[in-house]
Amino acid sequence: MSGLTVIQPDRSHKALVALTLAVFPSIIWRHHGIGVLQGYVLENTDPEMRLHIWDPELVKRGIVGNGDVHDHRFDMISHVLAGKVLHEEWIVCEDDEGEYASTLLTHARAAADTKFHGPTTTTEDRFSAVQNMYAIEAGWLYKFRAKTFHRSPVGETSVTLVEKHNQRSEAARILHPRDLPFIPAFGHDENPDVLCRVFDRAKEALGKAFHQ
Secondary structure (H helix, E strand, O other), X not given: OOOOOEEEEOOOHHHHHHHHXXXXXXXXXXXXXXXXXXXXXXXXXXXXXXXXXXXXXXXXXXXXXXXXXXXXXXXXXXXXXXXXXXXXXXXXXXXXXXOEEEEEOOOHHHHHHHOOOOOOEEEEEEEEEEEEEEEEEOOEEEEEOOOOXXXXXXXXXXXXXXXXXXXXXXXXXXXXXXXXOOOOOOOOOOOHHHHHHHHHHHHHHHHHHHHO
16 A cells, blocks of 8 residues: 655755744643643644644553554644654554444544543444554654544654644544553643653754754
């Protein structure tokens, strides 16, 4: 099967790193359990723009392979500003005997009163899947369509800027083993000590990216 991900050099890399360093102190962040802090630069526009800080310390226990495979309500362009991002696309097909099930999510803004968690709706859909893995360095961007599944294994501290285009109203989905309840990405309390360490590493990584 052909891949779903488009990877290109990012001609705006240095400018976006400089912009990120400038707006960094004003961003309001939330901790997503797949291993990322998310904070909006532009919201309620088309496109929306959101910063992501990835760090192994942010990965929620038990979520790898059972809650971190997901799709999006929007077409995504992700600029890798600092570090390296692992992007694993999941090419799925409906299969009554497939080992994966899907659960519909309430998007985070609509679930703010429940710490961005819920309600969720388990479907009767079953899938089989194959995976393609990509390692994308700072200075590159990648594009990924809405309603296609992927996960982002977290190997090191990295920073990305995501453009969210053509956002839909339907629910996003989690893909997870059919016989296991998935681990939710939200609904937990944030650890201030962890966040401080992660912010320091992210700012250091951005500084190095700007001066390279």
